[in-house]
Amino acid sequence: NAGVTQTPKFRVLKTGQSMTLLCAQDMNHEYMYWYRQDPGMGLRLIHYSVGEGTTAKGEVPDGYNVSRLKKQNFLLGLESAAPSQTSVYFCASNRVDYEQYFGPGTRLTVT
Amino acid sequence: AQSVTQPDIHITVSEGASLELRCNYSYGATPYLFWYVQSPGQGLQLLLKYFSGDTLVQGIKGFEAEFKRSQSSFNLRKPSVHWSDAAEYFCAVSGGGNKLTFGTGTQLKVEL
Numbered sequence: 001n002a003g004v005t006q007t008p009k010f011r012v013l014k015t016g017q018s019m020t021l022l023c024a025q026d027m028n029h030e031y032m033y034w035y036r037q038d039p040g041m042g043l044r045l046i047h048y049s050v051g052e053g054t055t056a057k058g059e060v061p062d063g064y065n066v067s068r069l070k071k072q073n074f075l076l077g078l079e080s081a082a083p084s085q086t087s088v089y090f091c092a093s094n095r096v097d098y099e100q101y102f103g104p105g106t107r108l109t110v111t
Numbered sequence: 112a113q114s115v116t117q118p119d120i121h122i123t124v125s126e127g128a129s130l131e132l133r134c135n136y137s138y139g140a141t142p143y144l145f146w147y148v149q150s151p152g153q154g155l156q157l158l159l160k161y162f163s164g165d166t167l168v169q170g171i172k173g174f175e176a177e178f179k180r181s182q183s184s185f186n187l188r189k190p191s192v193h194w195s196d197a198a199e200y201f202c203a204v205s206g207g208g209n210k211l212t213f214g215t216g217t218q219l220k221v222e223l
Binding site: 004031033035040041042043044045048050058090092094096097099100101102103104105 | 115120143145147153154155156157160162201209210211212213214215216
């Protein structure tokens with residue numbers, strides 16, 4: 001059981017470039033989430049999904065898009081990266097009404 | 112809207128001393144409460160959770176937390192801190208296990 005995995009672990013982008021972060025879970029969880037972590041701000045929810053083919057906005061969704069085409073994968077896209085999107089991104093998943101399991105994170109720098 | 116306050120940004124304790132990390136929450140109904148720990152460069156690991164029942168919950172690594180509804184608090188405690196406990200600790204609240212709202216974290220330093 002790998003749990004929650006994230007690809008890539010590190011990435012540096014130039015302003016205006018695009019990229020996709022991949023999250024995969026092998027626990028058959030229904031719910032999946034993308035958070036960003038910034039110093040002094042804790043983790044903030046970007047988008048989440050309550051099942052395959054569904055997505056919803058979280059607290060800070062602007063500048064990001066997501067897709068959940070398969071139950072085990074949740075993709076986070078940045079269409080035109082901005083320096084304000086420099087952050088550490090965490091994916092998480094859970095069964096409904098149970099605790100969330102987190103991936104190891106992706107450190108993204110936008111120059 | 113739900114919210115979490117962790118009033119202490121940094122805490123330093125000596126190894127072997129007791130620890131209490133504070134967490135206050137705001138939530139309109141019965142909350143689900145969590146404590147997570149994050150070591151440098153790592154993801155978040157669940158220490159313990161409160162869903163219902165006994166208000167004193169035991170977690171991993173010798174941690175415990177007490178849910179006090181009257182004070183809207185869920186403080187984390189450990190009787191004797193080890194150097195390996197140095198990390199950042201996050202309290203979180205949700206209406207299920209879903210859509211967590213996190214506090215801003217407390218950085219714990221352990222002096223040898």
